[in-house]
Amino acid sequence: MLGRLGEGGMGTVYLGRGRPGVTGYAGRLVAVKVIRPDLARVPEFRARFRREADIARRVARFCTAEVLDVVDPPDGLPYLVTEYIDGLTLAQSVSAEGPLRSADLERLAVSVAAALTSIHGAGLVHRDLKPSNVLLSSLGPRVIDFGIARALDAQTMLSQEIQRIGTPAFMAPEQANGEPVSAAADVFAWGGLVTYAGTGSFPFGDGPTPVQLYRVVHREPLLDGLDPALRPIVEVAMRKDPAARPTAQELFLRLVGMGPSTHPDPDVTRVIRSAAPVLAPPQRIGVDGDGPAATDRETAGPTPGDQTPGTRTPGEPRRGGGGRREQRTLADWLERKDSDAGPAGAGEQDDPAAPSRHGRWNRRRIALLAAPILAVLLIAALMPLALTTGGGQRPSREETAARVALAAEAVRNSDADLAARLSLAAYRISPVREARAALRTSFAASTASVLAGHTASALGIDISPNGRLLASTGADNLVQLWDISDRTHPVKLSTLTRHTSWVLDAAFSPDGWTLATVSYDRSAILWDISDPRHPVELATVLGHNGWVLDAAFSPDGRMLATSGYDNTARLWDVTDPRHPSELSVLDRHTSWVNEVAFSPDGHLLATASADRTARLWDITDPRRPRPLAAITAHTDYVWTVAFSPDGRRLATGAYDGTARIWDITDPSRPAATASFPADEKWVFDLAFSPDGKTLATASWDTTVHLWDVSGTGRPASVGTISGHGDWIQALAWTPDGNAIATASDDYTVRISRIDDASLIAAACADPSKQIDDTEWQRHIADVPYQPVC
Known part of the structure; x- marks a missing residue:
């Protein structure tokens, strides 16, 4: 730790340097934000802090400060390690040098909108965007302190003032009122930030906090003196109604001149369309007289012979030595472009009484002039199809489909409907892996059948080997049996009420005639379900000294494995299910055993435990x-x-958020073949598809993630399944591999189709998810338009 940088509403920030050997930032200067002790004492805050900070690590880094590490020591204060950015804050710059000039202001507006687009795309809301959270680095403006304020939503926070974390002068009305805050609040703050940068005044004036909060809710912002090109966009961004504001992506695309808004509010569209483009996309940078790098930096303005950058009149000699190849730096070109910005810039340069600008070039000017380059990078990341391939070789249909699918993912969080249209278009161009993944993510939720039989969390699930029955268990102490022969119209057949506490899991025998259920009441029960409308209790299995957490039948159906809170797994002979008998106790774990699984040949048993280990057992005897x-x-x-x-691989999932795959060809020496983050926090369940090519993981983030495990190395994501409103506790594949059933804390079970035919049918049933000719030409220029349905 080298020193103290400052203090904010959530904690103190220090300057540090990574020690040798520290993964990711050894020797680097870093900023360390240590959370306030009063906040750190709240368990809900700490849990959310870690989750939100982990998500923040996904945010693109070119307009933000990179999150390097998140640390939550059990006996100390949690802290966040981020990239250290050397530069003045926007607040310091405006205080020392006054409001930004028009060109600088436009570049700031673009960079901050780009940063918000990236932040929102990762599923985060900044919640405290203000001038002191924008640093003017040598590579352009960078937004800091994003991704952890949501932790203050915990229900046990100390006061409403803490819950309302933010700076009054830049709060949105809903934030000032203590109402739920969305990405729209950041858009409102963006307007206030641009107003402050362009005028040097707070958007709602000075005064004590209560006065400013009242003005935020009831008065219009003070925009006098703001650049006329930006004012219409700022006005729309600072509307009182969050739904009436554009998204960060819409702001960004308008600011860089990439086309009109598609906001659902016609007034927003009208205002943004009427505003002149603030910043056109930068032209190609050349080095041999054909581009901006070859212009004469010493000339105060364009000569009469100049046309657009990168062109010259027929017969006009090249500048810089009559065609001599002239090497110039990017900084030279940026400085030249700024001097050409217009009369204001020229007037300042020509005024002999004006102070030297070199000091400002080293700080604010260079920082802000880098913004167009960053804008180009974000355009490439968000809208790779907005620019065509030009004169090179046309990409194949497969390449085009993959790029369209990636574009769908880039806009999914900000415009789900556009993402769906691009996903369907990508699949129609070519059903490559990326297109199929995007199709699943867009439409699997709309194929789902919802089974709403439980009155508390649904905790366990299994599907019979013939795919006709589904059993679900819940915290309502019930087991539900469903006929899912027609997956679009499931029928509840019966409810089992024998257990006296939460029922955690259910398992079908290989012949489908017996069901095992396990419960917090310390028992496992075997049921005859040959008539699923009238199940008959066969036997109660007792033996665990604590809750029974999981059950599984051996492939031949002659054994049952159970796991318990007594740190053991147990094997039972169920050849006669009316008279089960204990075969053995597996007692090597040092904490509770949460799950058991048999290998396909029945020779191995795998166990998962809270002692942070999984174990493999030879159960041949x-x-x-x-x-x-x-x-x-x-x-x-x-x-x-x-x-x-x-049977050649084992997958494990843990509360560390990772899934891991092991080669168990030699089960005594498992070899790691892949480790990958499957959730921001916890992996609750996982299962291979019947063909072994896909792994599904059930997550704390309320979605199922699908992974391609057909090859070697780190699996690629092949789509997600959403729709639940709370944690997904368990999942199961249908035997044909065309659907996945999930059980959730939202009390429901869902059966979601993931086969291409069902997804296409769902897509084509909704005209709003079908791209038209105009939108096709805007986003896809590599292949001719074709109807998608």
């Missing part, structure tokens, strides 16, 4: 299980295990 290997790579509870259909 089930009366004498032999421990083979302990998997110790996870850093938190190992919550779930699953064998691949061929």
Whole structure:
């Protein structure tokens, strides 16, 4: 730690340097934000702080400060490590040098809108965008302190003032009122920030906090003196109604001249369309007289012979030595472009009484002039299809489909309907992996059948081997049996009420005639479901000294494995399900055993435990299980295990947010083949598809993530399934691999189709999800338009 940089509403910021050997930032200067002790004492705050900060690590780095590490020591204060950015804040710059000039202001507006687009695209809301949170670095404006304010939403926060974290002068009305805050609040703050940068005054004047909050809610912002090109956009951004404001992406695209707004509010569209483009996309930078790098930096303005950058009149000699190849730096070109900005810039340069500008070039001017380059980078990231390939070789249909699918993902968080239209178009161009992934993410939720039989959290789920029955368990102490032969119209067949506490899991026997259920009441129960409308209790299995957490049948149906809170797994002989008998106790774990799974050949058992390990057991002789290997790579509870259909791989998922895949060809020496983040926080369940090519993970983030595990190395994402309103506790594939059933804390079970035919049918049933000729030409120029349905 080298010194103290400052203090804010959430904690103190220090300057530090990474020690040798620190992964990711050894030797680098970093900013360390230590959370206030009174906030750190609130468990809900700490949990949300870690989650939101982890998400913040996904935000693109070119307009923000990179989040390098998140640390939450059990006996200390949590802190965040971010990239250290050397430069004045916007507040310091305006205080020392006054409001920004027009060109500088436009570049700032673009960079901050770009940063917000990236932040919102990662699923975050900044909540405290203000001049002191914008740094003017040598590479352009950078937004800092994003991604952790949401943690203050915890219900046990100390006061309404803390919950309302933010700076009154830049708060949105809904934030000032203590109402739920969305990305629209950041757009409002963007307007206030641009107003302050352009006028040097707060958008609602000075005064004590209560007075400013009243004005935010009831008065219009003070925009006198703001650049006329920006004022119409700022007015719309600072509307009182959050739904009437444009998105950050719409602001960005308008500011860089990439086309009109598509905001659903016609007034927003009208205002943004009527505003002249603030900044046209920069032209190509050349080095041999054909582009801006070859212009004469010493000339005060364009000569009569000049046309657009990068062109010259026929017969006109090249500048810089009559065609001599002239090498100039990017900084030279940027400085030249600024001097050409117009009469204001020229007047300042020509005024002999004007002070020297060199000091400002080293700080604010260079920082702000880098913004157009950053804008080009974000355009490339968000809208790769807005620019055509030009004179090069036309891409293949497969390449075009992949790029359209990636564009769909880039805009999904800001415009889900556009993402859906691009996803369907990408698939129609070519059903490459990326297009199929985008199609699943866009339409799987709309294919779902919802089973709403539970009155509390749905905790467990299984599907019979023939795919006709589904069993779900819940915190209402119930087991529900469903006929899902027609997946669009599931029918509830019966409700099992024998358990006296939460029912955590259910498992079908391989022949589909027996069901096992396990509960917090310390029992497992075997049921005859040959007539699923009238299940018959066969036997109660007792033996665990604590809650029974999971159950699984062996592939031949002759054994049942259970796991419990007593740190053991147990094997039972269920050859006669009316008279089960205990075969053995597996007792190597040092904390509760959450899940058990049999290998396809029945020779191995895998166990997952809260002691942060998974274990493999040889159960060829089930009366004498032999421990083979302990998997110790996870850093938190190992919550779930699953064998691949061929038995050659084992997948593990944990509370450290990762899923891992192991080669168990030699089960005594599992070899790690892949480790990847499957959730920001916890992985609750996972399962291989029937063909073994896809792994599904159930997550704390309320979605199912699908991963391509057909090859080697880190799996690629092949789509997500959304629709639940709370954590997904369990999942199961249908035997044909065309659908996934999920159980959630939102009390529901959903069966979502992921086969291409069902997804296309869902897409074509909704005209708003079908791209038209005009939109096709705007986003896809590589192949001719074709109807998608």
